[in-house]
Amino acid sequence: MATIGTPVRRREDFRFLTGGGTYTDDINRPGQLYAYILRSQHAHARIGGIDTAPAQRSSGVVAVYTGQDMTADGVGGLPCGWQIHSKDGSPMAEPPHPVLAVDRVRYVGDPVAVVIADTLALARDAAELVNVNYAEEPAAIDPVAALQPGAPQVNSEASGNLCYDWQLGDLAAVESAFAKATRIVRLDLANNRLVPNAMEPRAAIGEFNRATGEYTLYTTSQNPHVIRLLMGAFVLHIPEARLRVVAPDVGGGFGSKIYHYPEEAIVTWAAGKVHRPVKWTAERSESFISDAHGRDHVTHVELALDAQGKFLALKVSTVANLGAYLSTFAPAIPTYLYGTLLAGTYTTPAIYCETKAVFTNTVPIDAYRGxxxxxxxxxxxxxxxxxxxxxxxxxxxxxxxxxxxxxxxxxxxxxxxxxxxxxxxxxxxxxxxxxxxxxxxxxxxxxxxxxxxxxxxxxxxxxxxxxAPSAVVGSLGARAGLYESAEVRVHPTGSVSVLTGTHSHGQGHETTFSQLVADTFGIPIDNVEIVHGDTDKIPYGMGTYGSRSIAVGGTAIVKAMDKVIAKGRKIAAHLLEAAEADVEFKDGKFTVAGTDRSRTLGEVALTAYVPHNYPIDELEPGLDETAFYDPKNFTxxxxxxxxxxxxxxxxxxxxxxxxxxxxxxxxxxxxxxxxxxxxxxxxxxxxxxxxxxxxxxxxxxxxxxxxxxxxxxxxxxxxxxxxxxxxxxxxxxxxxxxxxxxxxxxxxxxxxxxxxxxxxxxxxxxxxxxxxxxxxxxxxxxxxxxxxxxxx
Amino acid sequence: MQKTVSLTVNGKPVSATVEGRTLLVQLLREQLGLTGTHVGCDTSQCGACVVHVDGEAVKACTLLAVQADGHSVLTIEGVATGDTLHPMQEAFRNNHALQCGFCTPGMVMSALDLVKNNPNPTEREIREYLEGNLCRCTGYHNIVLAIAEGAAVMRGEPAPNVYGTAAE
The missing domain is CATH 3.30.365.10 (Aldehyde oxidase/xanthine dehydrogenase, molybdopterin binding domain)
Structure with a gap:
């Protein structure tokens, strides 16, 4: 019965192998329109004006919107989820990040206007008629050059293109160890910039229900609740209760689908304007200039050793490229997910790391696998x-x-x-x-x-x-908690639904989590259903990234199962006319210790939902428990x-x-x-x-x-x-x-x-x-x- | 310019009105509702849209719908028999040769084409044949194992079952 540790074949595979997956672009809503997003061809330019009139008149076009239209409607900028402080205690520079560029474009691919039409082909045809008056300006591309005096300025809020100048560790201890070292080894290196390239291009469908005032966003996301919070609270000002975010089958993420992207806000907002669903799907060449990129560091490192080859100290100085704007978790990557790892597997007693994060006229950079x-x-x-x-x-x-x-x-x-x-x-x-x-x-x-x-x-x-532990990351600048949630719902006849705040986009949660539940409850895997990816179904959770799903999300499931078993013991004790302390749960049965008197989980569940013979004064009916787990440490x-x-x-x-x-x-x-x-x-x-x-x-x-x-x-x-x-x-x-x-x-x-x-x-x-x-x-x-x- | 095309898809005759610029993959996905065939790029390199046209593997993004007029198309939806997976699909499942599933339909269609032309491919031949199919999740390791196993089963040999059996 113990499936844990054995190679259970994946439950999700049948649908993927037969063409039965439901990815965002596979979804089509009645009356749906198509959005084509016009993007900047320039790395850096002032926008003198945008003439949308010819496009508006083009065949099949329903609407054309610019950044000014969105700003005039009160749409906010895309928020950043992490604040870093510099060595001198000052907060990082945090320039506004408009959904559609307003007066300036800052990278090739920066969204400028959206054309919404009956078909994608008509939207694309009309986009060619949008006339943007660009005045090109010099661009800062190389991150090291962007920090030099006189470099083109990417954002006026970040003087010298510096977002922050951060440090970690004891510099004095490091300098003292270097002074005593037998040998010092030095190296300059770069960590190359990468494009994540999940095989499914990003896509989003916005929908507005006039009758109820509710919005729905279908999106290629690793964390639908995070998108609902960020887009609802900061960008479109829609209360959570009237905003549903669905991340259905998602074709790979690797970090690139964590972030709240402009296109999600564009289709949701536009659906409210045109009162019809609006769909956008990236072409691959569009993914290259709109998905957050990864890495892009330039580093000088020095290692001090003694005569026996013991590491005495490590000193690291890094320039990290952030791109043109701050993506959702960008500031945390070259700081608390980087400098803190420089001990590696070694006993190096003194380590110092400093990171200068720099804006450039390139696609925003954020977390990519690792x-x-x-x-x-x-x-x-x-x-x-x-x-x-x-x-x-x-x-x-x-x-x-x-x-x-x-x-x-x-x-x-x-x-x-x-x-x-x-x-x-x-x-x-x-x-x-x-x-x-x-x-x-x-x-x-x-x-x-x-x-x-x-x-x-x-x-x-x-x-x-x-x-991650919420209080710890909060003290380091995270503007969110990083716990996870799970609801374990034992149904009246003993099958189980598990609603998890994590999201599977290739990781096989429907199988791994089912093994946990099946083994704990002593039921067949087929009696367990894992539900994820829909904010109308699942409890508030933070999603999947940072190898957190089993350690944090899995633990939340364990905690919720513990609550189910604790309540089940009370119910079983009542049915078995035994003391609760004498009832143990094992192999799917509540048993009076030392006897063969037992009730199965299914029998206990049925009693919980049909409480005819039930300790109703002491216990609520039902067998449905939710747990939130905040980890005690990283793993x-x-x-x-x-x-x-x-x-x-x-x-x-x-x-x-x-x-x-x-x-x-x-x-x-x-x-x-x-x-x-x-x-x-x-x-x-x-x-x-x-x-x-x-x-x-x-x-x-x-x-x-x-x-x-x-x-x-x-x-x-x-x-x-x-x-x-x-x-x-x-x-x-x-x-x-x-x-x-x-x-x-x-x-x-x-x-x-x-x-x-x-x-x-x-x-x-x-x-x-x-x-x-x-x-x-x-x-x-x-x-x-x-x-x-x-x-x- | 609109044109009506008639073709056979997964053994059934279908007709549709398409534009001259409509691609076969758009006809399949958007008009026929066969969304198992995926679009992962715009340069005909990723292979997520591989289907068979008259028994040959074709990237459905490289063919106009009008070019498929009168031809027979097999998509991933037509590979299994009812709820019984084809041995190649079963081998993909058995070897964990898919994760997010997005490249999978194209991988399976390509694998079937390879085995049709080369019933007993070596590891090197499988890897070279997959030049036209990108996967970002699996590192190809298990896809290569799966195709070798699928080919073996299709030859009537037992499945190597590299990963062993799970407890139930």
Whole structure:
């Protein structure tokens, strides 16, 4: 009966495999109109005026709206959900973010007007007739250049384009440790800008019911309640009770579908104006210039070591690009989801991190799978590998010398986090063995005989997920709580509906959560239904991101089930004429301890809803409980990844020949689903390391990688078969012992791959490579480093 | 310019009036209500819209609806027999070869095309064949396993069942 820990096949698959999924663009409402959004072609320009009259007269057009129309109607700007303070205590610069640009456009893709027509084709035809009078201005594109004096100003509210200048850690302790160090290793590196590229483009349908005054928004969201709150309270001023947000089947998110986007407000507001449903669906080229991008850091890092290779201190200075406006959670990413992770798996006693966040005339940047943690891991694992090289120590040995020992928990890092459990040395040994690390040098020699430079690279990672204790994040600037909710509704005949505030957009919650409920209640999985994604059905919850669903949402389900069982014991005690204290719940039955007298959960449920023989004076009827769970701490999944690559000496073509991932996710509910999460994260991490790079033209601000012709998505033949294993230590502060697994692969893989590439190129004297290490970049690197050798 | 087209979709004759610029995928999704065929890009690269036209795998975004006039189209909705999944669909389920499900219909249609032309593909052949289908969730690992398993079952061999059996 215990399904937990076994590879239960997914319950959602039948509908997806037969074309029966319901994604937002699959929904069509009666009388529906179509919106086409006109976007800025310029990176930075003043809007002198917009002539919509010819478009208004175009065939099939119902309405054309501009930013002025929305402002005149009292529509507010898009809010930011996190406030960071600078070193000097001042709050971050927070420029307004209009839904449609009003007097200025700030990036290629900034929405300028919306055309609403009977068909999408007619809306698009009419949009060509909208005449926007642009006066182009110089654009700030490169984040480091944008901070220089005299750089074009993106927002007048952010002087010098600086949003904030933040710090974390004890600078004096770090400086003092550096003064005593035997060796200091320094590195400048960049973390490349990425486009999330969930396969389902974003879409939204707004609807207004004149009879009831109620609005409905169907949207591709990871967190429908968050959208309802932000759009209702801050943008459109619609009370929650009259606004329903539905996020049906959603085709991947990876962070990009967390945020409240302009198009959601546009279709909802417009539906209220034209009194017909309004649908918008992004084209992929539109996704590239309107979905929040990820990463984009430029960093200088220094590591101080003693003579034995112990890390004494770490100093990190980062410039983080935010794009043109603050996206919903953008300020938190290069700060509290980044600097706090710089201890990694190591005992480094002193750490200092400073981050300058900068506005540029590019698409807004926010969390993308891993969000801050991949950037921190890349910085740390690159400098550790470089240190190993400089002191001539095996990179595995240098890591072993610095791991937090397994008996040191709870472990307080110098950058605010308290790790609850882990065993990094054992996880690394597991990976080293699986990867045959010892046998590598013979494989390197063998490859050289074939004209291939073979390299091996290790990266360990720690992530803080299970986001997050509300009071803690509140003190760090979050403008929201980060608990999760669940309602467990036992129906009269014993089937169960679970209404969760989390959202599944590929994670398989309908299966994993059903396993939890089935095992706890001792009922078949088929008797459990998981409901998510509709604010009219589910309790207020924060949604899915930050690998939080099982650790926070799963715990909320456990808490609600605990309440059901507690009430059920009272009912069973009454039916069995026993003392409540003598009734225990096991294998789906309430039993009087030491007897065979019992009632099933179904019998107790029926009694609760047909309370003829019932302790009605003491107990309400019904068996339906809600719980909100606010986590006590973050969870700390960790792992050790080993990549093995081969680079063709003549062409620069690279192949990932082996990839070994050993992870500690705490208790695993469904190993099949967990493996899938790791595979997907690894693919995105390897994509970042080898293929994906978002490129803007630095003069014009045009996005040069604006389609799948130009942005290299990982394909099946770019990737290896992955070798996975797990080493489990349980989370100590949630009842399931779970840690979360959604982001791990994307966090650990970029550093493992880059370390392997640098190891492969070490014979040529290569010290570092920035991502993506495309074949072209590798070929050029090989040519540059071979030339001096050839000349000798 | 409007034109009436008649074609066979999943074994049933259908007619529809379309514009000259209407794509096959728009006809399927918007006029015939067959929303299992998805649109993931606008450059004919993602493969979420793969269907079979007269038995050949085609990206339904690269064909005008009028070009399908008189032809036979198979979409993901026509692959299973009632509630019984096709062995390739079953292999996708058994190997967790789908997560968000958005690329899945195109993946299954491509997989069927591969196996039709190459009943016993190697891992490398499967990976190379999937050049035209993007997936952002799975890292392709389980899709490759699924296609190998689907092909094996279609050849009459037992399913390798790499992930073992769950407790019930």
């Amino acid at each position: 969000a801050g943690r991949p950037e921190a891991t890349f910085v740390l694992e690159r400098i550790v590998d470089l240190a190993a090289d400089e002191i001539g120590m095996d990179p595995a040995e240098l890591r072993r010398r610095n791991f937090i020992p397994k008996d040191a928990y709870p472990y307080q890092t110098p950058v605010a986090l308290q790790y609850d459990s882990g065993d990094y040395a054992a996880t690394l040994e597991l990976a080293l063995k699986a990867a045959d690390y010892q046998g590598f040098e013979s494989r390197r020699r063998e490859a050289m005989g074939r004209g291939k430079l073979r390299g091996i690279g290790i990266a360990t990672y720690i992530e803080a997920c299970g986001i 700390f999944p960790s792992g050790a990844y080993i990549a093995e690559v081969e680079i063709d000496l003549e062409t620069g073509q690279v192949a990932v020949v082996n990839f070994t991932a050993s992870d500690d996710f705490g208790r695993i509910i469904n190993p099949l689903i967990v493996a899938g999460q790791v595979h997907g994260g690894l693919a995105q991490g390897i994509g970042q390391a080898l293929l994906e790079g978002c490129v803007y033209d630095k003069a014009s601000g045009q996005l040069l990688t604006g389609s799948y012709n130009d942005y290299a998505m990982p394909r099946a033949d770019d990737l290896p078969t992955f070798a996975l294993s797990t080493n489990t230590t349980l989370c100590t502060h949630n009842p399931l012992g779970v840690k979360g697994c959604g982001e791990a692969g994307a966090i650990g893989a970029p550093a493992a791959i880059t370390n392997a590439l640098v190891d492969a190129l070490k014979p040529l004297g290569v010290r570092h490579l920035d991502m993506p290490a495309t074949s072209e970049k590798l070929w050029r690197t090989i040519q540059q480093h071979r030339a001096p050798i050839a000349a000798e």
